[in-house]
Amino acid sequence: MASPQTVSRNPWFFVPTLYFGEGLPYVLINTVSLILYKKMGVDNTDIAFWTSWLYLPWVIKMFWAPILDLTWTKRTWVLAAQGAIALNIGFIAYAVGKPDFFFLSLGAFMIGAFISATYDTATDGYYMLALAEKEQAFFTGLRSGFYRLAMIFGSGLLVYFAGGVETATGSIRASWMAVLGISSGIFIIFWLYHYAVLPYAPTDHPRSAADAIQKPTFKQVFSAYFRQEKVRVLVAFILFYRLGEAMLLKLVTPFLLDRRTDGGLGLATSEVGLVYGTVGIIALVLGGVLGGWLISQYGLRRCTWPLVITMHMPDLFFVYMAWAQPSLAMVYPLVALEQFGYGMGFTVFTVYLMYSAEGQYKTSHYAISTGIMAIGMMLPGFISGWVQQKIGYPLFFVIVCLLTIPGMLTIPLLPKREKT
Helix, strand or coil, rough: CCCCCCCCHHHHHHHHHHHHHHHHHHHHHHHHHHHHHCCCCCCHHHHHHEEEEEEEHHHHHHHHHHHHHHCCHHEEEEHHHHHHHHHHHHHHHHHHHHCCCHHHHHHHHHHHHHHHHHHHHHHHHHHHHHCHHHHHHHHHHHHHHEEEEEEHHHHHHHHHHHHHHHHHHCCCCHHHHHHHHHHHHHHHHHHHHHHHHCCCCCCCCCCHHHHHCCCCCHHHHHHHCCCCCCCCHHHHHHCCCCCCHHHHHHHHHHHHHHCHHHHCCCCHHHHHHHHHHHHHHHHHHHHHHHHHHHHHHHCCCHHHHHEEEEEEHHHHHHHHHHHHHHHHHHHHHHHHHHHHHHHHHHHHHHHHHHHHCCCHHHHHHHHHHHHHHHHHHHHHHHHHHHHHHHHHHHHHHHHHHHCCHHHHHHHHCCCCCCCC
């Protein structure tokens, strides 16, 4: 077991597992839950409305983040959060087996979302304390890669496994209880492993009350954020750039799973795990890497519109799939291309978010921007299922395409902040 004298250790021992552990609960809560509820017979309106609330903890996590500084060490918070996640996912597995599973599991998912958001904050804080500056830069790509790997594992391999169990047993409940039970077991292993290997960083200690008094207040931080140049345009851009995606995201998996007679593509659970959770996520990652490389080579100003168009134009593929209901062989490349384009275009959004974090409150301002982003993803999701059920999939995806326009209209009005 680790001891107080273990103040350093090769980051390869813990960075990959910490960030895999950060990505897995997020994808279970915000992506896999949609597939679970669809397979359990919940209608699209309820799925979209109720699961949209699960974004809330990531919207407001900036308000309780200071508690992590004032109480335990970041190492303790990481371990506590991992243990709580293991128990939480285990309870959800239990809840899925109950007749009143929906609101019982939904409440547990919401609690899990608060724990997961706390874990994100604690892990990022621990990363900055346990690694030297050069190590932080070197492992940035690795931590992002393992976070994405967790998304592939969660929305791809676990969903594929659920489909296999469903086919073998004929029980949808048993398949999801098995998947969630495995996920809970993974976090028990993570807790045991990290308890043993996480070093005790010398600077990882609770901040004193005196230190807290000297820190800027929320009012000062927020006031500074909203005094930025063209801040109204910036906020509008953050809220509207992903408006189409916010509507689309809640209905992609129901569309893939719905029977063809109901307007969907009628894919099996395991096929969704491969199409959207594996091939789609891999394409998303590759698109993000390429988009970032293009911006680094040619600059944000020259790349903005090509990447924005590359992100939004492939939404038309869903219009085509809703009208034509093509075979699985055609669905694979269309979903992959849509996700690849989204990955490229999302880099523009990410860079603008980083540019919004300026001055002495960089970290806090970035947190505010990501909170506004989460609001922009949460609110449209409330009505997306209702809209789809009223007008059907083809017209719904047409509306998704039209909703990409407001965000694009804000781009020419944004302040010019490109770094040189």
